[in-house]
Amino acid sequence: MQKIGLIAIWISFGLWGVVGIVSISSLSISQKAISIPILLLVSEIAFWLGVVLVGKTVADHYREQLNPRRLWVVIKMFWQRWF
Template identity: 40%
Template sequence: MRVNSKLGLGLVLSSCLLWVAVLAVPFLPATIAHKAIVTTSLIIISECVFWLGIAISGKELAQRYRRKLNPYYWWQRLTNRH
């Protein structure tokens, strides 16, 4: 795996962690306005990091992982084994 692929995949995974961080925002000791700002910021940053990771990793890697993350593909694998 090339360095660009590793960097791109790392950015995609970090965007997932940012989405998980959004779930923790309601439990922060802050005002509702601050929570709204933090939530919006995390969502925007997460999306930017995700698409930057896809752009860096390249089309081939994105297509390979897109297929593996498709629930239809999972269902096909489950039904073909039995």
Template identity: 45%
Template structure:
């Protein structure tokens, strides 16, 4: 069940990519695109929360830690330091 949940969480990012990459280049009217954007947002959220329910509270908390801005900043500083030593 956890693998399905993780798969759903990963798949939930596809509507966001579709909005950013595919939707501007589709030959639809502006009104149709305006209706498609909220539909894709709702779809992404529903898929994400279904996946989060399947993986459980512990896994979601662990991934929230990895996506925390402070943690990402620390990782970026470590990466920067590591790459500075190479050159």
């Protein structure tokens, strides 16, 4: 069940990328206005379904790994190492 939950969480992240692609695509404004909220809603549902399936400990681990403060430290370390 945890693998299915992780897949659902990653699908939700992927749908956010699709939202970005749809927003710059050649679709009409009305098509964008319909598809973007639907994609966001499906993304949120997939994310929370995934969180329920993986459990609290795994969700806390991913929350810690995706913390913006931690990501900023990793980016700074990368920058200092290579530049």
